[in-house]
Each structure stands twice: as C-alpha cells, then as structure tokens.
Amino acid sequence: MRNNFFNKHDACLTSRQGAGRGDIVLGLFGLFLLYLLYSSGFFTAAAWQDFNRRFYQNFIKDQRYMMLVDGLKATLFMTSGATLIGLTVGLILSVIRVAYKGGAKIPLLNKLANTYITVLRGTPAMVQLLIWNFTIFASARNLNTQYIAILAFGLNSGAYVAEIFRGGIESIDPGQMEASRSLGLSYGDSMRFVVLPQALRNVIPMLFNEFIAMLKETSVAGYIGIDDLTRAGQNIQALTLEHSQPLIMVAIIYLVIVLFLTHVVRKLEEWLSRGRR
Amino acid sequence: MKKFFAFFTVLFLFAFCACAFADEEAKLKSVNDLKTQKLAAQRGTTGQYIAEDLLGDNKNLLLTTYEKYVDAVAALRQRKIRAVIMDEMPARRFLNEVEGLAIMDEVLSEESYAIGFRKGNTELVEAVNKALAEIKADGSLDKIIGKYFEAFLGDGSSSIKPEDIDFNKGAKGGTLVVGTEAGFAPYELKVGSSFIGIDIEMCALIAKKLDKELVIENMNFDALPMAVSTNKVDMICAGMTVTEERKENMDFSDNYVNAKQIALVRAGDYEK
Incomplete structure (x- = not known):
C-alpha cells in the first residue's frame, strides 16, 4: 500500500508538465492549514514568548518528566505483556482452525475458536477492558490493574493474531503440504517443518503492525486507573493547567517509538526476504 | 472525478470558515443567558446535572461533557463553548493560573x-x-x-x-x-x-x-x-x-x- 501510494504520487509529480489539479487542491489545503494556525495566533510573538517558561513548568520543574517516564514504562510493560499473550493465544487458535480444515476431528474446539475470534474482534478493545476490570475481575482487589489490562489487551490481540497466522498458513501453496505428506512426514511434522516456517516469514510484518497498533491501543488504559503515557500527560495537564504542550509531547513520544518499531520491521523484512529475489 | 473532489474541497473549506470563525454574539450578563448557550461540564459531575437543568430540552444540542476539566477549559478558551459549569475552588485555581477567564457572580447551587x-x-x-x-x-x-x-x-x-x-x-x-x-x-x-x-x-x-x-x-x-x-x-x-x-x-x-x-x-x- 505504502509503496503504491508513493509511486502514484511520484508519477503525478514527474510525468505532468507543471502542476496538476490535485496539486492545486493540496496547495489550497496547505494554505488553509497555515491560515488556521495563523488565525489561532500560532505565529504571534506572544505565543512563543513564554514557550520556554511553559516548557520548564510542564516537564522540568519538580522533575515532572519523570511522570512521563513512569507512564512510558507502564505503556511498554502493558504492550510487551499483551504481545506475549496475544502471540500464544493467536498461535493456539490458528492451529485449531487450520487443523480442523486439514481434517482433524475437533468440531467443538473449532466452534469455540470461531466464537472467540468473532466476539473479541467484534467489540472495541476499550469496552473489553472495562468489562474485564469492572465485571469479570470485580472482586480482584489486590491484583495490580496493569495485569488485568495486559490480559484484556493480550486476549483481544490474540483474536487478530489468530487471523494473521491463519492467513499466513493459507497463503502457503497446498502443494507444499501434499509434497511433504507424500514424502512420509506426518501432518504435524509437515506443519512444523514445512508450512509454518514459510508462513512465519510472510506474517512477521503483519504481526509487527498488530503490535504497533496495540501500543497505541493501550492509551485507553487510563479508564481503569492505570497511569500510562497518555494518562501521564493528562496528569501534567491537571498539574499545570496547560493544555497543548503535554499532549504534543506525549504524541511525539508515541511517534518516536512507532518510528523505531517500523524501522525494525523494515530491517526484518529485508533480512527475511534475502535470497528471495 | 477530480473536478468534483476539488469543488467539494473548496466548498468544504468555505463552509468550515463560515462556521468556525463566526462573530461573537451578545455578551453574557447573567446565568439566565446561559440557557440558550453552548455549555460544558465534566462527565458525571453535579456541574453536568446543573447544566442539563439549565438547558432543558436543548441539552442534547448544547451540552458537551468532557473527561477532564482541563479539556473543558481549553474548549472555553478556544470559543468552542461559552461557559463551563464547575465547582468553585477548582475554577478559582483556573482563574489564578490561566489568563482571560472570569467567574459569574451568581452561584448556581450550594452543596x-x-x-x-x-x-x-x-x-x-x-x-x-x-x-x-x-x-x-x-x-x-x-x-x-x-x-x-x-x-x-x-x-x-x-x-x-x-x-x-x-x-x-x-x-x-x-x-x-x-x-x-x-x-x-x-x-x-x-x-x-x-x-x-x-x-x-x-x-x-x-x-x-x-x-x-x-x-x-x-x-x-x-x-x-x-x-x-x-x-x-x-x-x-x-x-x-x-x-x-x-x-x-x-x-x-x-x-x-x-x-x-x-x-x-x-x-x-x-x-x-
């Protein structure tokens, strides 16, 4: 998708003489954004005058940046914990569904897996989080709320990961399975040694995207009382009564992490596709 | 297709400008004036209930509830709403630390x-x-x-x-x-x-x-x-x-x- 977009765009910029109508619209839109910023006083000296003072108030004074650091820790802890649960649950579910399709006699398990995926993909993660915390774990008093969040996000992501895995396995030519079966490997062995390794190579980029999405999804954890990165920004807002700076700082931190992860995926993709050209 | 896109974009921009930068109406004089204005409150607070009472049938149209007071006051300063119904002490703190705010003389309720x-x-x-x-x-x-x-x-x-x-x-x-x-x-x-x-x-x-x-x-x-x-x-x-x-x-x-x-x-x- 991404490459397509850029190619199209490049073609539009280079193949035509002068600017196309699309570019004029884009330019108009840019001008309009500039006008919006201008009209909200963004370019006035007053807006920048006390930028440093407010920055100091928001992040430096009394080591307030530590609130963001603690929030980041909680966000990363929840994301990594949920990733592990998501991978495990997703793998189990996809194996059940693929095995059922492959002829294993597990109709009940398959039905269960299907229902699980339907329900967890069909409801918002935030609603699930609230249900986990206030309905299912209503009486769990001394349990750290972060563990409940990890469970909620992990099980939710498990449903998506299951679909990613299943897609990956089904993308492998059935001939591979037939060939390895005819060479005398059992169903399980040909799955393990022939199909899954190839499927994994196909799904790793999608898996990473799922986890990047989850990193951002954890920003609703504030609803059940977890001071994650987003909530830490809101806590600074309440402390200094400043609205935009803490939010923008939080956005920048998320963006930096996502950019880093995207970079890792790209490297991984290159590494996985070596010798495939 | 492109023509349509361009046309509607420009139309949208004009419409947006007209809505977003409309002139300010008459100034507020008393709590009575609030009954027909856009109000905000923090969700679940008594401020929300009072605003609902004030607005009556218009509450779906005119009342915005925010998760945090900071958001409500930001909306107030950006002219998205005309008043925030809230508790006196937190409001006084906003008054102290943020420029350009005022508290109406009348008290909406004692509690x-x-x-x-x-x-x-x-x-x-x-x-x-x-x-x-x-x-x-x-x-x-x-x-x-x-x-x-x-x-x-x-x-x-x-x-x-x-x-x-x-x-x-x-x-x-x-x-x-x-x-x-x-x-x-x-x-x-x-x-x-x-x-x-x-x-x-x-x-x-x-x-x-x-x-x-x-x-x-x-x-x-x-x-x-x-x-x-x-x-x-x-x-x-x-x-x-x-x-x-x-x-x-x-x-x-x-x-x-x-x-x-x-x-x-x-x-x-x-x-x-």
Whole structure:
C-alpha cells in the first residue's frame, strides 16, 4: 500500500508538465492549514514568548518528566505483556482452525475458536477492558490493574493474531503440504517443518503492525486507573493547567517509538526476504 | 472525478470558515443567558446535572461533557463553548493560573462534599463517620483546608510536598483503598508518582484512625461509582457532592466541606 501510494504520487509529480489539479487542491489545503494556525495566533510573538517558561513548568520543574517516564514504562510493560499473550493465544487458535480444515476431528474446539475470534474482534478493545476490570475481575482487589489490562489487551490481540497466522498458513501453496505428506512426514511434522516456517516469514510484518497498533491501543488504559503515557500527560495537564504542550509531547513520544518499531520491521523484512529475489 | 473532489474541497473549506470563525454574539450578563448557550461540564459531575437543568430540552444540542476539566477549559478558551459549569475552588485555581477567564457572580447551587461508599457498607460508613467527627472536632480538618486554600489560591503552590503526607504504610489493619480523580485541585492532584490535596490528607488521617494503610486509585470521575459498587475501591473521596440520585446507588458519610457550583466564562465575554 505504502509503496503504491508513493509511486502514484511520484508519477503525478514527474510525468505532468507543471502542476496538476490535485496539486492545486493540496496547495489550497496547505494554505488553509497555515491560515488556521495563523488565525489561532500560532505565529504571534506572544505565543512563543513564554514557550520556554511553559516548557520548564510542564516537564522540568519538580522533575515532572519523570511522570512521563513512569507512564512510558507502564505503556511498554502493558504492550510487551499483551504481545506475549496475544502471540500464544493467536498461535493456539490458528492451529485449531487450520487443523480442523486439514481434517482433524475437533468440531467443538473449532466452534469455540470461531466464537472467540468473532466476539473479541467484534467489540472495541476499550469496552473489553472495562468489562474485564469492572465485571469479570470485580472482586480482584489486590491484583495490580496493569495485569488485568495486559490480559484484556493480550486476549483481544490474540483474536487478530489468530487471523494473521491463519492467513499466513493459507497463503502457503497446498502443494507444499501434499509434497511433504507424500514424502512420509506426518501432518504435524509437515506443519512444523514445512508450512509454518514459510508462513512465519510472510506474517512477521503483519504481526509487527498488530503490535504497533496495540501500543497505541493501550492509551485507553487510563479508564481503569492505570497511569500510562497518555494518562501521564493528562496528569501534567491537571498539574499545570496547560493544555497543548503535554499532549504534543506525549504524541511525539508515541511517534518516536512507532518510528523505531517500523524501522525494525523494515530491517526484518529485508533480512527475511534475502535470497528471495 | 477530480473536478468534483476539488469543488467539494473548496466548498468544504468555505463552509468550515463560515462556521468556525463566526462573530461573537451578545455578551453574557447573567446565568439566565446561559440557557440558550453552548455549555460544558465534566462527565458525571453535579456541574453536568446543573447544566442539563439549565438547558432543558436543548441539552442534547448544547451540552458537551468532557473527561477532564482541563479539556473543558481549553474548549472555553478556544470559543468552542461559552461557559463551563464547575465547582468553585477548582475554577478559582483556573482563574489564578490561566489568563482571560472570569467567574459569574451568581452561584448556581450550594452543596456539600461527602465520602461515597458501596450501598450497604454500613460498618465502614460508621467507622469513617466517627473518624471524620474526631478530625472535625480537633480542628485538623480545618487546618488542612486552610493550608490548601492558601497554597493554591494564594501564591506558592509548591509549598506542599507529597512526601509530607503519611499514608500509614505497613499498618496492621489492612488497606483502605480510596478512589479519586486527581485533576481537581485543591482537593486532589497527582504530583510525581504520589498525590496531594485536601481529600488525600483527610483520608490519610482517617486511615490512621482506622489503623489502615491508605491506597489511592486514580480513575476517571464517571468510573468512580462503578468502582465503588463493584468493590474495586472501599470509598470515593473526590469532592463528590451528595445528591438524591447518587444516594440511590451509594451510601454517603457526613459532609466534610461546603462547596458551590459556578459558571466559568471568558472575561471578554462577560458583562456584569
């Protein structure tokens, strides 16, 4: 998708003489954004005058940046914990569904897996989080709320990961399975040694995207009382009564992490596709 | 196709400009004027109920509820709304620290804060009421309130350090889990990794009297009733007003402080 977009765009910029109508619209839109910023006083000296003072108030004074650091820790802890649960649950579910399709006699398990995926993909993660915390774990008093969040996000992501895995396995030519079966490997062995390794190579980029999405999804954890990165920004807002700076700082931190992860995926993709050209 | 796109984009821009930068209407003179204006409140607070009463049938159209006061006041300053209905003390803090705001002279309602409990948790209500009466009688509650009003509405709000509050760590009687929404200075505020505020210090004193360790759970205000009814927290201490509606789902302690609901407006938009 991404490459397509850029190619199209490049073609539009280079193949035509002068600017196309699309570019004029884009330019108009840019001008309009500039006008919006201008009209909200963004370019006035007053807006920048006390930028440093407010920055100091928001992040430096009394080591307030530590609130963001603690929030980041909680966000990363929840994301990594949920990733592990998501991978495990997703793998189990996809194996059940693929095995059922492959002829294993597990109709009940398959039905269960299907229902699980339907329900967890069909409801918002935030609603699930609230249900986990206030309905299912209503009486769990001394349990750290972060563990409940990890469970909620992990099980939710498990449903998506299951679909990613299943897609990956089904993308492998059935001939591979037939060939390895005819060479005398059992169903399980040909799955393990022939199909899954190839499927994994196909799904790793999608898996990473799922986890990047989850990193951002954890920003609703504030609803059940977890001071994650987003909530830490809101806590600074309440402390200094400043609205935009803490939010923008939080956005920048998320963006930096996502950019880093995207970079890792790209490297991984290159590494996985070596010798495939 | 492109022609259509361009046409509608330009149309959209013009329409947006016309809506977003419309001229200001007549200035607000009294609370009566608010009945036809866009108002905001924090979700689940008495401010929301008062705004709903003010607006009557128009409330779906004109009332916006925000998760945090900071968001509501930002919307006010950006002219998205014309008034925020909120508690007086937090409003005064905004007035002190943010330019261009004013508080309307008329008070919308007078009320009292109390601690909220799960319905039927009589044992804890009685124990807390007893402790509350004691700290009221020996003047320590008044001292706390005075200290915070001085710190937040006078100058030098940094004089209160969270380290000075004794959470009674390692108490033998177990824990007292208190739910709050720490964006409501001077009643509760998160500083670093701990909390300060009138409610927090009061709860610390109560916890000491009950020989329990104080644990603070920081949540959104509209999630607090849910948390106390499912036993996630033992009690709510978040500047919560006693209302008949809330009494149906919750038990309350005795009142500990009186408060007012006011309308926070832009200074340039208000004419006495």
